[in-house]
Amino acid sequence: MRGCDVRSDTGSGVAAEGAQLDVEDCVVSNCKTHGVAVYGDLFGSGGFGRVVECEIRDNGEDGVLVRGGAVAEVAGNEVFDNGRFGVELVDVGAGCVVVDNAVGVGRKGRRGVVVDDAVADVEVSGNRERL
Secondary structure (H helix, E strand, O other), X not given: OEXXXXXXXXXXXXXXXXXXXXXXXXXXXXXXXXXXXXXXOXXXXXXXXXXXXXXXXXXXXXXXXXXXXOEXXXXXXXXXXXXXXXXXXXXXXXXXXXXXXXXXXXOOOOOOEEEEOXXXXXEEEOOEEOO
16 A cells, blocks of 8 residues: 555554555554554464555554564654554564664653564664654
């Protein structure tokens, strides 16, 4: 999807489980849970998300969540004022990249980019704090 304005009163703004997701030049805001969520399939693999040049803000949980064996490219985004973390990677697949984003601290004082339970290669570089 490209050039969209996404909001959700019931769940994540954009989510995929075991599928390919491409979100570019979108505003994802005011979602009840995550702005963008990318999950692996039931077997803990599969799933790829590309989140590029988006504004992701004011969501109830994480701005971007990648978990369960999924892999994502998160690059060049403005991620701020979310309820938890700006970008959270949990038990992801090899090759996740989080680069060149401006990430604010979550409303609950949580860190901007968090990598949990990573057993795979993950690149986190060139990100800056959004004030």
